[in-house]
Amino acid sequence: MTDLGLYIHIPFCRSRCAYCGFYSIGRKPDAPFLKALAKEMEMRSPAFQDYLCDTIYLGGGTPSSLSENQLAEVMDNIRRRFHISDHPEITMEMNPCDMTDSYLRHARALGINRISIGVESHDNRLLRTIGRLHTASEAEKAVKRAWDLGFRNISVDLMYELPGQSVMDFRKSLLWAVHLPITHVSVYSLILEEGTRFAQLADRGKLPRPTEEESWAMYQDMCRILPHYGFERYEISSFARKGYRSRHNRKYWELSDYLGLGPAASSRIGRTRFTISPGVRMYEKDLLTGSAPAEEIEKLTEKDEMEEYCFLHLRMKEGIPLDDFEHRYGHPLSFWYGRQVAMLKKQKLLTEEDRHLFLTYHGAALGNYVFEQFLRDE
Template sequence: MTMKLGLYVHIPFCLQKCFYCDFPSFANIADLKEAYTDALCKEILMQGALLPCAVVDTIYIGGGTPTTLSDGLLRKILASLKQAFHFNETMECSIEANPGTVNPQQLESLRAAGVNRISFGVQTFEDNLLVKIGRIHTAQAASQSVLLAQAAGFTNINLDLMYGLPGQTLAMLEKSMQIAMDLGVDHISIYGLIVEEGTVFAAKEKQGQLELPSEELVEQMYDRIMSALPNAGYERYEISNFAKAKCYSRHNLKYWQDQPYLGLGAAAHSYINDRRYANTHDVKAYIAAVNSGKVAAEVEEEMTSTVLMEEFCFLALRTKWGIDCGKFAEKFGRSIFAVYGNVIKNLQEKKLLTVDARSVYLTALGMKYGNQVFAEFLLDT
């Protein structure tokens, strides 16, 4: 039976580790780029042979910074994907890029190779804030990168922004949103800063050297985002994602809507047939495993029916469509109200959830306090 499949391809290289980043990316292993690309292409061919009935309808090349690879290495990866898998005619193929790491030739080459969506990690259009968070580009370089992508034929462009940054004011956030909107992109992702363990910011925080905006100011920033972007025609279709003209990230929707995806590369995660597993994070170990003919997966999460129900619910609740009651019943053989009836009723009374004939979804207030709602969908075991 044919299976629609998303592919996530991980490129672990970056020029400098950002101070907030806890993703598996590295700035000191540039000498492994060719060996890693060779191993990645081998894994792609191996996995393609294991999934002959899969039809790929989304590809997401993330990192790290994929555009730190040479044009030739990126084209080699894309060619291997095309050789190994069957592509849907309307496939979305996305790549992440940092401003300042792209040039017209590379962008045109990517577009010609089938990449039709690009996501720039801008974070802010304030140069002083970019320095504070460890970014290597400038605001001008960010704007210029978007213009170069548009000139190369990219019409589906996302910009990542952040709020709650050290030293950030409400006016700074408003300025960044306005510049993003003025650039004419159809998708904006905007995330609140979370200080993660193991990051430069976490170390600074422990030393008392990280001055973050107050909770009151962060809440004002959130409220301003939720008014400014929709007023400009950007639909909030997921907690942190806004799109014009239904230019949703089709690949990311797979994560939220219980659809299968295969992770390729070091640290890449997969979800197929209700199984979650991940490749080793160690880049050298990944290269060695693939070169010896082995699959590099080393972690598999036990997906009990309880865990599957919990994840089905709180991932779906991140989106404007919420939980599809019919799909829940089809997957688990039980009505969602038989499992979560009391939880749903309680959250409705708090005006955090809405229920209609088909779905259970977050209210605007529920979106604001999403993590509190998600916690209520954890079942007692």
């Protein structure tokens, strides 16, 4: 059987964060949505009977907005419709506000064995600025509660380059996080996504951002502090204790097959990528009247895939495996990108070792610039 990553998008939030560009709406999941999601599983699963789901990821939105009974219904439908491996990684994103003893016990009993918590910052002022509803104390208690109840694979998200955030604010968040009982940290710089409140404020010149020097200092702190406390940087934004890298996220970076279900979820099977249209009500209407949900389908050319292969692999610590690239595309990387690679090596942004091409420390800091060099003009 072929391995498959399964992603379930739960597009509901108590409120919308000022920075979030993911599709979500501000209400709780209801029966029509759960019925539509079950119908989509029923509709899509026959095409995946030769696949084995070794990772499952409930993302959002806020998956923990599902009630205990609703979560049980989703997990039951997944197990009825898809083949699940004997030792799957099953991740669920959670909001600290939802992580009661009862909810965590229930999730663990349903097979959830990895949780990802949107902590974002240790600074309550910054949490209010970005629209988070929890405090740092509540987040800390939620993480410790999950550990006490038996979760041994816990990831937290942190953010930097936030409006009004100082270098010391971010350093305190890092030092606070590494002393929590966690196994993984995802660190994201603020990206101004179109349509978000922060993007609108920035357009009006009303969003104070850290200076370039402050941003660089935050980046250096991230690269220094997390490894010092045992978190290896294995991808540009991802740090893990030994044995706790995200198996599901690696599928995205390695161009493996994954199936996304729910409004706005994306899938990639071979060289076909398809994304379900956002819009909960339209999603429900389509599926509950017997139609497939509206989606956008893209067939990747070899050129498209080659570009993605390069910059997604470069996101990872191991970089581009040169022998695998040549086997996959019939020519060595230098055939397509010799000039670009030579230039990036000269700039000390790329280096090569043991037939792998990977980002240097400074290359990782300038990742987007490096990735752009692998877009081919034809």
